[in-house]
């Protein structure tokens with residue numbers, strides 16, 4: 217039979233009773249520690265929030281301290297360009313067509329081609345399934361060829377009709393892809409679009425749209441500062457020049 221082991225005769229039971237904190241004081245200290253850690257957590261959350269969020273500069277423009285990451289995004293222009301432009305756009309948005317046709321060419325010739333600025337495009341799906349299909353196709357073209365993406369981007373906006381009719385279809389995408397100056401594998405593109413293989417890239421864009429609370433298309437950021445009116449070349453030029461230190 218095995219019983220409770222007898223304590224060794226000389227074994228001393230260690231007791232820290234005398235050093236223990238009295239229960240009431242202990243509770244008090246625990247409460248104090250809880251309050252302090254809660255305060256610390258609140259400050260930490262606030263700090264992270266402030267870091268991600270925006271501040272207003274003296275002109276009252278929204279400026280994001282931590283602009284969207286360009287990882288896996290199409291970028292046109294020199295990597296070393298000191299100014300980063302980000303367009304949040306949608307192939308189904310009529311204003312984005314206008315921006316692509318009126319503002320983008322000016323930015324390209326004045327700032328992108330000269331190496332002063334680079335531009336990234338982030339899909340912003342504000343017009344339902346057609347927006348999503350166009351975005352999926354754009355990401356699939358990008359996967360094949362970066363130059364072709366920018367040609368496709370322009371061609372998509374150019375193809376947008378004046379009316380609200382349905383036009384972003386798999387057939388239209390293939391037609392546009394075949395017309396690009398840079399040749400891509402159209403069969404592969406068709407398969408990627410049919411299988412929606414670039415959905416994760418489109419979802420990444422949507423997460424950025426949500427994170428930066430983009431609610432208008434097009435939205436233009438210049439080194440993290442949101443342009444009030446993306447059609448106002450004077451405002452755009454002044455912000456870019458400010459960033460260039462002119």
Ligand code: CA
Pocket residue numbers: 288289290337338339355417418421
């Ligand atoms: Ca993207």
